[in-house]
Amino acid sequence: MSRDGWRKKASEDDGWGGRGGYMAAKISKLEEQFQKDAPREKQKDGTSTCIFSGVAIYVNGYTDPSADELRRLMMLHGGQFHLYYTRSKTTHIIATNLPNRKIQELKGEKVVRPEWITDSIKAGRQLSYVQYQLYTKQKGLNFTSVCARGKQDPSFSHEPSKPSLNHPDIISEEDAERPRVNGIHDGDDGDYDNACALLPRGSQDTLLTNGYVHPVNGALKPQDSFAELQLHVVDTGSHQSYLPQTESRDREESSCSSAGSKANSHQRSLISTASPAKQPGLHNMQKDLHPKPTFKPGTSAAPQKGNLHDQKRVRLNGSYHMTPNSSTLADSSNQPGRSGQGAEAGIISEFFSHSRLHHISTWRNEFSEYVNGLQSRSRAAGGAVFSGKEKLKKLKANCSSGSLMAAPQVRQSCILHVDMDCFFVSVGIRHRPDLKGKPVAVTSNRGPGRVAQRPGANPQLEFQYYQRKQNQYRKDGDLEMTPSPQCDEVPSNGVDLDLAALSMAEIASCSYAARQADVRNGMFFGRAKQLCPDLQCVPYDFQAYKEVALSMYETLASYTHNIEALSCDEALVDATKLLVELGVTPDDLARAIREDIKEKTGCSASVGMGSNILLARMATRKAKPNGQYFLRSEEVDDFIRDQPVSSLPGVGRSMSSKLTSLGVSTCGDLQQLSISRLQREFGPRTGQTLFRFCRGLDDRPVRSEKERKSVSAEMNYNIRFTQVEEAESFLTNLSMEVQKRMEGVGLRGRRITLKVMMRKPGAPVEPAKYGGHGICDNFARSVLLAQPTDSGQLIAAEAIKLFYAMKLDVKDMRGVGLQVQQLEGSYADPSGQGPSRGRSIKDLLLAKQPAHSPRKDPLAQGQSSVIRTEVTPPSSPPSTSSDPMPGTSKGGLHHPHTPNHVRTYLNVSIEVPSPSQVRFSSLECTSGTKRRKLLFFYFKYFLCEQLTK
């Protein structure tokens, strides 16, 4: 399909990758293709049968025979092959090996080894799949792990996957007190393993613990320019209870014609009120398949006031918030009976579809999933085709005497940090040679950079506020401060006194030519245009970004699957093994990768290399643009000393500012501070990480598998309410958005957090930026539910209660967010295998560990299955409900998760699961992780691949 076609579709959807029309069309096209190919295949082969009539398979991961071959066999023998897993239509999942986690997710499905197909063909009839099941299931209760019959992949184990397998953890590092730099010894004791083994236990622990740097805000006490916060209290006493109705969600019951779907349809009926099919892992694909709206306004929020009773009451009232002139519009739109509520629900989608930040976040998740899929396949298959790697191997063989260096003895890990150069711009001008080398920016503004002055706005005031906030540490620093250039940069984005009439559209990305003129990402367009009058603007093209990003990931995956997705345009590659195998230098590899990416995408990437993630990333700065740099261990000391602290990961504006107040501007400066000082200033964890990072020490592994811990949706743009009803409606719609997202990843959660941005008292009512939130205070409040949920209804009910409990003046609301945490996989999907289907793996395991169950999660035991339909009973908003538990959990029903780590405040902080927790942590690991979105990502990306070719 042409990109134009795609784009058209995308413009009709919510911008989440073209759910609905596009993918649905693609799938049906694939099915058509299958039907079309089948006769031809039969003709060719001549041995066709109808053995698999009624069978529809989906192949997960690599199999022998291959998925292609299985597809052919299904064609020949009367079956269906789904490139796409559809719970209602796919009858069997074919897999040879699956990570434990996947197995848990597929609990209840027919997961069958491919031999079932081949044997059936041999036998000339459809054999029972039972003895070919990849794992056994006994009514879902005695779930056992993989049958021994499956190929034993040594990497398969019940342990949580350890992405650091090949990562010889830079343990040749020393203990935190007297560290050597950079994970390698300077030649004296080059034996890496020995060095590692010689380390005291404790020091290794230290290294292993030292994860990310984390900024600390503890000492941040921004000085308000405005009057102290005085919440405008709204009387909530009179409002009615919010009563969500149990509703049958707008599920499109797909017909289940296939054999084997009976059971499924039965189970579906058991939970007919549940959400649309939501297999873990369906993610966007699901949206693609079920383009219907997830929210039926008429069935949702209960009225707060009587006149909200009909459908129209639940309106997003986007029209009021969507315009800064809220009052006028609100007046008209508040009229009861005004229709368009359905359309209003689309306003959230509308916003997200235009939000670059939303897309960036979404893509990050999606590419993480993509990488997860690679890993699983790689593991299951015991070998994938790495075309890029093979090519490089050949190249190396052909010119071993030439440019490629002789095989280096790689004895330390080598991480590549691959980062596309000014990504949005590069993509945007791929086919615009006229713009190459010119100052170019991607922004939503296309005009001259000037806009009409907005009445009521007070940019100067905002500017001063931000400036003062920025300077806060200058006053109380106990050392003389060295003003650094960045201190003069204000978050106000360069607004100054006469800039009120300049466009405040943000620059998402700018070319290097533009950067030369001091244009920066995130800068307001008007300001940028002043700095660089020649600045050319390119519009967003979200679809193109995604396509290019996918190409980049595919390219990387053609070398190794040991990848960590950092964002759509940035990834880490642990090349340690690869380099050994290929016998090439890091630079050779980087060059090959960059050439490939350039060739496939038309965009350039830069690559930084180092012995750990930190160094690789820092090297990338030096590599850019369109270059590569290998930061050798022996250079690290000199290199890092002069780096600004702000170049360390995790050191952002706030921490930079605080460090500046401590007289620290470079890593060299930072090295002068003792770890105890750092920990005192920044906290134990952050202090330690700072201590290590400024020395080039970093032991984080490249993680290809990440567990999602929260799902959220927020909108802090164009939020203008005049009445509480509007806020309620918005919360309801936002809840539905959250539901959609949770369904997309097959997760549910117990903690619901409402986050609200409120105009800071004294701040201009109308912010300088159109639709912006202006200067705000943030408030958040959460509840812990008795059971995990993904129900938008339930989330909305809780959110609204939280909202009332916060006693906010809706007129000052500028942003709203909903977050769901304490996640676990969703099992109560429509094709569940009976009541036990609703039980989590944890429940099942707990059943075998009665000692733990009552204490740990009694509710999970008692209320096994479908939770989502049990809507919170009516209650007056500020009052407590019987269903959810109050924010501060009481009665020992909470803490379903693994307790935290033991920490010390000394120079080390060691994460040690307490002995009593060990069992549970592994248990949590298996149950909590399960949700994983499995299958579909493979397919999704496979499809994309087909399309982009």
Next chain:
DNA sequence: ATCCTCCCCTAC
């Protein structure tokens, strides 16, 4: 000492 909640900060 540990956990929980409410934040803040950072990164893309």
Next chain:
DNA sequence: TAAGGTAGGGGAGGAT
């Protein structure tokens, strides 16, 4: 006009 999202880590401080 303009589309200031989202996930994760960790600190502060109170409850237990």
